[in-house]
Amino acid sequence: MLIPLALPGFALAAIAYLGFALLLGIKGAPSGTGRLFLVAVSVEAMWATTVAAAMAGLPVPVLLVSLAEAARLFFWILFLLSLLRAMGAGDASAPDSAQRAASGGMVAAATIAAGAVAVELFAFGERPAFIVHVIGAVFALVCLEQVYRNTGPDGRWALKFLAIGLLALFGFDLFMYSEALLFSRMNPALWSVRGYANALLVPLLGIAAARNDQWKTGITVSRQVVFHSATLFAAGLFLMLMAVGGYLLRWFGGDWGEAAQALFVFITVVALMVALFSGSLRARLRVLLAKHFFRYRYDYRAEWLRLTELLSEAPAGSVPGQTSRSAPQPPAASPQGRPGRNAETPPPQGSELLEIRALQGLARLVESPGAALWLSGDDGAYVCNARWVFHAETPVVPGADPLAAFLRSTQWVVSLPEWREHPQRYDGLALPAQIASEQQNWLIVPLMLHDQLLGFALLAKPLVPVTVDWEVRDALKAAARQVASYLAVRRAVESLVQARQFDSFNRMSAFVVHDLKNLVAQLTLLMANAARHRDNPEFQQDMLDTVENVLGRMQGLLMQLRAGARPIEPPGPVPLVAALEVALRSRRGSGPEPTLEVAPELQHAAVLAHRDRLERVIGHLVQNAAEATPPDGRISMRVQREGSNARIEVEDTGKGMSERFIREQLFKPFESTKDHGMGIGAFESRDYVRELGGSLEVESSEGAGSLFRIRLPLALATANG
Structure with a gap:
């Protein structure tokens, strides 16, 4: 039979x-x-x-x-x-x-x-x-x-x-x-x-x-050919066994043989479809073939080309103002990389798309289903810039954190399961609690650019067990260096674009200076004639009209510049309270009016700065607070001593800012949410404070107001007194 x-x-x-x-x-x-x-x-x-x-x-x-x-x-x-x-x-x-x-x-x-x-x-x-x-x-x-x-x-x-x-x-x-x-x-x-x-x-x-x-x-047998051939071979073997089983059921089943055969075929076809569409099963098959059918786990040429193509598909729009019409969007990633994008959330663009593709490339090497990317910021801390189907917490890692120092010095790939079982292999490395406690966190891969730690990626536990041996570590390190080079090029291009924008800004300043020279000439002529015609009513009216015209034109110029040229003289002692009172006077009669609290020991203190630029920085913070706060809100200015520094705080009860806005837009030049803003004020303020040896920090949350904190070195006499 x-x-x-x-x-x-x-x-x-x-x-x-x-x-x-x-x-x-x-x-x-x-x-x-x-x-x-x-x-x-x-x-x-x-x-x-x-x-x-x-x-x-x-x-x-x-x-x-x-x-x-x-x-x-x-x-x-x-x-x-x-x-x-x-x-x-x-x-x-x-x-x-x-x-x-x-x-x-x-x-x-x-x-x-x-x-x-x-x-x-x-x-x-x-x-x-x-x-x-x-x-x-x-x-x-x-x-x-x-x-x-x-x-x-x-x-x-x-x-x-x-x-x-x-x-x-x-x-x-x-x-x-x-x-x-x-x-x-x-x-x-x-x-x-x-x-x-x-x-x-x-x-x-x-x-x-x-x-x-x-x-x-x-x-030569490529891994792709072996994978697809093995899949077809397994499916064919399964179908052959199914046919034999159905034949036997029909032969020995008696009256029920034909019905049993039909049900058996239906069940086996459904089971085959489930198996073919199973991501876990495909991952297991890839690991099995790589482990047992090839000398090396990876086809390095194919992996290198695939990663290069993946990163190259990210639009050149990693630079502001550029877009890509051909790059497909990565699945299941929100603006913060979180899964569950809805119709109202725009797809990732520019640098964020490049970062998500970089995560996909690293995760694909080890069958990881999700990843997160930390990159160094201006202050040296490592902040999570992108997520790809990643649900665990992503804390800010300071530049001096043991994890950053360990990755920087060893350039090792940290396996969290191995770190938990054998911490001595990592010299007793202390990890951030949010990263160490999450069991789904698996590998920490450093992104090295020469000897500089540009950032690191955290990969989620894979769908199938993957042995983290020397070959996996070397492949991840090589891929991470390629990713780091792409991210570094993106940063360099962004810096170049900003430099070009500053160059255009400087060219525009030349025309503004020319206009200011004309305005100064008008005022000089007015003052020269004032002594002789001060009692002439017509001259008085003409003087008022001229001043009003000059004032309007200067306000227009200030609207364009929002910052003056940097002085070449070194900073000197500037009375702190006097500089703060200038900002107070600018808001008198307009709600909400700021309040000022000065610590007794700093009533006559001075800080090392340039008076006009310091007044402009404080005035900018007060003006921003006033624009963000409703008339019935509150703006508070406080001055306290902190070691050899003066700590100036400007706090409001306005609408506040999101963490992402602070990280990506607040201090970025030439980006402004105001209709007539140029996006230079916050950037120039922080840059100037750092130039003086101080710092400018911000704490804010949407709907709860903002707190700007400036630290400036006190003048020597005050600091010792």
Whole structure:
């Protein structure tokens, strides 16, 4: 009843081995062993074709089938003996013995093959034929064992899959013919699946051919081809088993056989679809193939090109003002990299898209489902700039944090599971609590630019277990350096664009200075005539009109500049309270009016600054607070001493700012949320305070107001007093 199943199996084996033989023969075999391997594969294809033709009812003589079976056995044994002789020739201690053993084996193989033909030719019966085939299978297995035993540990990697394939091939024959000898008849079930079993061994022989430079024929098997071929092979094997199972259910199921077969086919098809669409299963298959079918886990050329292409697809719009119309958007990432984008949230653009693609490239190397990226800021701290399907907390890591110092000095990839189990391997490294406590956090990968730590990536635990060995660490470090170079280039381009914007700003200042010179000339002339015409009503009216006109024009110029030219003289002592009172006077009569609290010891203090620029900085902070605060709100100014510094705080109860706005826009030049703003005030204020050796910090949250904190060094006399 199972004989009809045998014909497709032998036909499949004939097609598989014929295709394999054609692939082997495209460029020719480089050695005698390689040529014998090609002949053995070709004879295997001829044998399967002959058996399939006989089972299809074609007029194929029984003797021809026996000849094909004998030739198949003979040439496989001949190939194994050729391998054994090559090993003996490479061993100077016993070349003669290896030659004699190989020659004796060839004689034995020829004798066994001739015996198989003679039994059929002279009609000795089935039992003698079974005995000869059992002897042939045993002899082939002995030859295979000798080849594998005499291969060194390094060479076994190349012969492993050949040994597995031929062990399965001759082991199946030994079992089938031994059972036939025991029961004096061939088992129909074993004969029916013999063709399928031989066809399934072609991938193993193909991998063996690709691994052996001495006798392969220029075959290279890429990981993508192996992955897709293995997937199709597994699916085909599954469908074949499904067909056999359905056939058996229908045959033995009686009245319920047809219904059971239909239900079985439905269930197995659904199971196959679930398996094919399973990301976890695909990840397991990739890891299995990389671990067991290749010398190295990664195809470095393919991985390098893939990562380069992925990063290059990010738009050149990592620079403000540039966009990309071709780069696809990464899935499931919000502006902060969080999953769950809705229709109202714009897709990531520019530098954020590049950062998300960088995370995808690193995560793909180790089958990680999510990642987050920390990059260094202007203050040296590392802030999470992007997330990709990452849900854990992302704290700010100061530049002096032990994690940053460790990554900077060692450039190691930190495995969090290993760090938890063996902290001594990382010299007792202390990690931020939010990163260490999350069990889904897996690897910390430093982004090194030469000896500079540009940032680091945190990868989530993969879908399947991945061993973090030397190869994984090296691949991640190499990919991280490439990512760091892309991010550094993006920063350099942004700095260049800002420099060009400043250059344009300076050119514009030249025209403004020219206008100011004209205004000064008007006022100079007015003052020169004032002494003589001060009592003339017409002159008084003309003077008022001129002053009003000059005032309007100067306000227009100030609206464009919002900051003056930097003085070249060094900073000097500036009375602090006097500078603050200038800002207070500018808001009198306009709500809300600021309040001022000065610590008693700082009533007569002075700070090292330039008076006009310090007044402009404080006035800018007060003006921003007033614009963000409703008329019934509150603006508070406080001055306290902090060591050798004066701490100036400007706090309001206005609408506040988001953490992202503070990080990405507040101090970025030429970006403003105001209709007539140029986005220079906050940038210039912080830049000037840093120039004086101080600092400007901001604390804010949306709907709860803002607090700007300036620290400036006190003048020496005040600091000592």
